[in-house]
Amino acid sequence: MARIDVSLVPWNDAPLPLGLEDGWASTYVTQRIEISVDGVRLIDLAGADEVIPTRVTPFDTLTPAEALEVLLGQAQYPEDFVRRRDVPLLLCPCGEAAEGSLLATLIVTDESVCWEKLRWESDWPDAPATPVCDVIQFHRDEYTSALTAAARLSEEFGGRSTSFLRVREFDPGLRHRLLRRWRGELADRLKHFDIHVVELADGPWKDEVDRLVDSSMNLVGLIPRDHRGEPHLPAGSAAGEIIRHAMILLESTESFRLPWPTLESAQWLLKQLRPPSGRA
Ligand SMILES: [Zn+2]
Numbered sequence: 001m002a003r004i005d006v007s008l009v010p011w012n013d014a015p016l017p018l019g020l021e022d023g024w025a026s027t028y029v030t031q032r033i034e035i036s037v038d039g040v041r042l043i044d045l046a047g048a049d050e051v052i053p054t055r056v057t058p059f060d061t062l063t064p065a066e067a068l069e070v071l072l073g074q075a076q077y078p079e080d081f082v083r084r085r086d087v088p089l090l091l092c093p094c095g096e097a098a099e100g101s102l103l104a105t106l107i108v109t110d111e112s113v114c115w116e117k118l119r120w121e122s123d124w125p126d127a128p129a130t131p132v133c134d135v136i137q138f139h140r141d142e143y144t145s146a147l148t149a150a151a152r153l154s155e156e157f158g159g160r161s162t163s164f165l166r167v168r169e170f171d172p173g174l175r176h177r178l179l180r181r182w183r184g185e186l187a188d189r190l191k192h193f194d195i196h197v198v199e200l201a202d203g204p205w206k207d208e209v210d211r212l213v214d215s216s217m218n219l220v221g222l223i224p225r226d227h228r229g230e231p232h233l234p235a236g237s238a239a240g241e242i243i244r245h246a247m248i249l250l251e252s253t254e255s256f257r258l259p260w261p262t263l264e265s266a267q268w269l270l271k272q273l274r275p276p277s278g279r280a
Pocket residue numbers: 092093094095096099
């Protein structure tokens with residue numbers, strides 16, 4: 001018999017393409033339910049090579065109560081693509097299982113719950129089902145109590161914001177390119193380190209996010225300005241502190257909470273200050 005565990009994990013919930021709106025680039029992080037089998041996340045078990053998974057469980061596409069019924073075999077997933085007795089274990093956050101889901105056939109007995117014929121399947125033409133494994137069997141009591149706990153967690157915390165950070169950014173159109181040429185790239189990129197914390201909930205992530213925001217703000221102060229107030233990059237040892245703070249932004253376990261222009265500009269800074277070896 002396999003062991004089933006559920007937990008809350010961060011979920012990068014970008015409501016808009018790239019999270020760009022009204023002159024702000026935002027990264028909004030909520031929480032979603034993760035299901036693990038014998039300590040292995042479903043997404044890893046299913047062979048999708050993703051650090052931040054792009055597929056979610058039915059707890060994020062249905063109400064928690066509906067998802068629980070579906071995963072216990074008491075209700076059918078509300079989409080024709082999902083055949084009777086099948087359940088989507090992972091699917092697109094929009095809820096359309098036909099876009100590519102990890103499906104299993106659910107067999108419930110008095111003693112056990114079985115996921116049979118785990119496979120990735122979609123309704124794309126010429127995309128055959130990809131088998132993942134034949135069968136995973138759970139004690140029925142353990143399965144039911146784990147998923148009931150998942151429904152409770154999802155009800156209480158699912159979709160609730162854990163962090164919402166943003167920086168100034170504009171559409172990458174012609175006007176922006178002209179502005180960048182006129183102001184200089186460094187001056188333009190500095191705004192990406194001026195992070196506005198719209199929301200930061202209490203939780204195990206909070207101290208690290210505070211540290212990231214501090215490092216980012218430090219970068220703004222560390223970059224010297226000339227007599228006209230224009231920023232310029234220092235050379236040699238003066239660059240050390242800038243490199244150190246840029247590395248903190250890029251290498252943290254909570255980096256995914258930073259707006260993407262901040263990460264991109266931290267990478268850009270490193271490239272300017274640390275020319276590729278051989279050319280230094
Ligand atoms: Zn979708």
